Amino acid sequence: MKYIDIYEDIKQRILNKKYQSWSPLDGEVMLCNYYGVSRTTIRKAISMLKKEGFIHSRQGSGIFVNPPEFYEDQNLKSLSEMLDSHTLKTKVVKFEKNVKNKELSEMFNVHPDSNFFHYLRVRIIDEVPKVIEETYMPEFLFKEMTKEVVEKSMFEFIENTSGYKISHDSKEIKGVQLTKDEAKLLNHKENDIALEITHKVYLIKSILAQYTKEIIIDNFFKVITVK
Amino acid sequence: MKYIDIYEDIKQRILNKKYQSWSPLDGEVMLCNYYGVSRTTIRKAISMLKKEGFIHSRQGSGIFVNPPEFYEDQNLKSLSEMLDSHTLKTKVVKFEKNVKNKELSEMFNVHPDSNFFHYLRVRIIDEVPKVIEETYMPEFLFKEMTKEVVEKSMFEFIENTSGYKISHDSKEIKGVQLTKDEAKLLNHKENDIALEITHKVYLIKSILAQYTKEIIIDNFFKVITVK
DNA sequence: TGAGATTTGTACGTATGTATA
DNA sequence: GTATACATACGTACAAATCTC
Numbered sequence: 001m002k003y004i005d006i007y008e009d010i011k012q013r014i015l016n017k018k019y020q021s022w023s024p025l026d027g028e029v030m031l032c033n034y035y036g037v038s039r040t041t042i043r044k045a046i047s048m049l050k051k052e053g054f055i056h057s058r059q060g061s062g063i064f065v066n067p068p069e070f071y072e073d074q075n076l077k078s079l080s081e082m083l084d085s086h087t088l089k090t091k092v093v094k095f096e097k098n099v100k101n102k103e104l105s106e107m108f109n110v111h112p113d114s115n116f117f118h119y120l121r122v123r124i125i126d127e128v129p130k131v132i133e134e135t136y137m138p139e140f141l142f143k144e145m146t147k148e149v150v151e152k153s154m155f156e157f158i159e160n161t162s163g164y165k166i167s168h169d170s171k172e173i174k175g176v177q178l179t180k181d182e183a184k185l186l187n188h189k190e191n192d193i194a195l196e197i198t199h200k201v202y203l204i205k206s207i208l209a210q211y212t213k214e215i216i217i218d219n220f221f222k223v224i225t226v227k
Numbered sequence: 228m229k230y231i232d233i234y235e236d237i238k239q240r241i242l243n244k245k246y247q248s249w250s251p252l253d254g255e256v257m258l259c260n261y262y263g264v265s266r267t268t269i270r271k272a273i274s275m276l277k278k279e280g281f282i283h284s285r286q287g288s289g290i291f292v293n294p295p296e297f298y299e300d301q302n303l304k305s306l307s308e309m310l311d312s313h314t315l316k317t318k319v320v321k322f323e324k325n326v327k328n329k330e331l332s333e334m335f336n337v338h339p340d341s342n343f344f345h346y347l348r349v350r351i352i353d354e355v356p357k358v359i360e361e362t363y364m365p366e367f368l369f370k371e372m373t374k375e376v377v378e379k380s381m382f383e384f385i386e387n388t389s390g391y392k393i394s395h396d397s398k399e400i401k402g403v404q405l406t407k408d409e410a411k412l413l414n415h416k417e418n419d420i421a422l423e424i425t426h427k428v429y430l431i432k433s434i435l436a437q438y439t440k441e442i443i444i445d446n447f448f449k450v451i452t453v454k
Numbered sequence: 455t456g457a458g459a460t461t462t463g464t465a466c467g468t469a470t471g472t473a474t475a
Numbered sequence: 476g477t478a479t480a481c482a483t484a485c486g487t488a489c490a491a492a493t494c495t496c
Contacts, residue, residue: 001483027461038485043462051278059462060493069397175402175420193402193420228464254480265466270481286481287474 006035006045014054014065021067025055028063091129093185094120095147097139108138108208115139122185129186132215141209164203172198176215186217233262233272241281241292248294252282255290318356320412321347322374324366335365335435342366349412356413359442368436391430399425405442413444 013019026034031042046063049055053071057063099116108114116136123131137145141164176196183190194217201210240246253261258269273290276282280298284290326343335341343363350358364372368391403423410417421444428437 003483029461040486041484044483046462057462058493059491060460062461062493173400173422175422177420193404195400195402230464256480267467268465271464273481284481285474286472287479289474289480 002035002037003041003044003048006031006037006042007048009035010045010049011052011054014049014071019065021065023065025063025065089124091122091124092119092147093122094118099136101136104136104211107211110138110140117142117145130217132182132185133212134214135210135212137210141203141207164209170200170202178215182215186215188217192217229262229264230268230271230275233258233264233269234275236262237272237276238279238281241276241298246292248292250292252290252292316351318349318351319346319374320349321345326363331363331438334438335363337365337367344369344372357444359409359412360439361441362437362439364437368430368434391436397427397429403442409442413442415444419444 010025019025025031028039028042028046031046032039035042046055046057050057053066055063055065096118097115099118100113101116102112104116105112105114108116116138118136119134121133121135122129123133125131139145174196176194177191178186178188178194180190182188182194183192186194188194194215197214197216199210199212199214200208201212203209237252246252252258255266255269255273258273259266262269273282273284277284280293282290282292323345324342326345327340328343329339331343332339332341335343343365345363346361348360348362349356350360352358366372401423403421404418405413405415405421407417409415409421410419413421415421421442424441424443426437426439426441427435428439430436
């Protein structure tokens with residue numbers, strides 16, 4: 001798709017700091033000529049870049065490159081993926097199959113005897129354990145699941161390998177005090193304040209595919225919106 | 228603007244539960260005829276509805292209405308405005324002018340002698356105090372500021388009355404324990420866990436116009452993303 | 455201050471591609 | 476396989492905001 005290519009090209013230029021913050025991008029007509037496409041196509045690419053906070057535009061004026069803080073935390077990935085620019089290690093503390101649990105079955109809206117995968121990972125950033133990540137997934141949806149998958153990216157597995165399509169994504173953020181076990185895993189003191197993010201991933205038709213609870217010790221979460 | 232009208236019309240139908248969750252909307256061509264506009268215009272309205280989580284579409288299949296949890300907390304307004312559907316009262320606890328403060332001046336990037344407005348409001352939802360909101364704004368930007376404005380909507384004041392345009396918006400969310408004073412205002416116990424949201428509103432060219440710290444006692448914040 | 459040029463925004467129409475039913 | 480429905484892409488015209496001289 002042309003507009004995707006153009007979007008990627010401009011995005012890379014911005015990420016590689018080819019433009020100064022607030023500096024104007026070429027006008028739409030100029031971009032049409034440069035990429036050899038119609039204005040509709042350029043505007044589609046521009047629209048995506050705007051949505052993700054890379055640029056903004058004003059009628060009569062032009063298109064302008066945003067400073068990095070506008071787009072850095074924009075893409076709603078797994079919270080831990082947000083930290084991928086740092087040296088990141090993942091330690092799988094636990095990996096179980098055939099877990100049965102009444103509350104889980106209710107949450108996932110499946111038969112009470114259903115089996116779940118369960119794994120617990122600790123994310124280590126710059127040699128410091130920062131995030132505990134505990135995940136449950138129904139086994140009947142993911143038959144090819146292995147420990148190897150858990151050691152890599154679950155997100156990618158769902159999107160590319162499993163054949164399912166992710167429909168939406170809900171996160172609930174709250175402040176909590178660390179339990180004894182959590183404190184131990186994170187080298188912190190019991191009752192220290194942390195953020196708990198419960199994360200549900202849904203497939204088409206609102207089928208819940210994954211439930212994750214993250215405990216994150218860097219006690220903040222940042223959201224930037226561009227008008 | 229036609230596409231805005233169409234967007235509003237369909238949005239209202241969805242909010243008023245004229246459609247069942249997951250039920251198909253009319254096709255694009257049908258909507259063109261109904262509203263008497265081109266397909267481009269329909270697609271612009273559809274695109275906005277998608278962005279805000281009201282609907283989703285799949286190629287070859289159709290356009291489908293999302294269930295309420297997709298769109299309820301979508302719009303990034305002031306966090307307290309998110310609760311406007313409940314009976315909401317605002318109590319202005321403090322309103323000061325001519326506040327000088329070194330840290331504030333640095334944060335706003337203005338001369339150290341600059342004056343700030345400062346006000347502290349408590350938001351009362353269903354008769355229960357839930358949110359403490361403390362705001363600082365530089366006086367030189369907002370000359371017409373009065374206590375009356377503070378008692379109503381600050382957001383509207385900036386957008387409509389002051390003549391400035393909001394460029395972007397950053398929020399930082401963290402877990403905190405209530406101080407003695409905060410606990411008193413919220414009828415809670417000292418050291419109870421709450422969420423603190425620091426909120427910065429920027430005008431064009433990254434001019435910081437408002438700094439708000441919210442302490443919110445309902446200890447969660449929900450984000451839903453639709454792919 | 456004002457008129458004209460520039461630039462993005464809105465809207466129309468048409469044709470073809472691609473996923474789904 | 477065919478029909479349907481959304482997705483992509485082209486081109487054109489005019490409106491509205493902004494910038495420049």
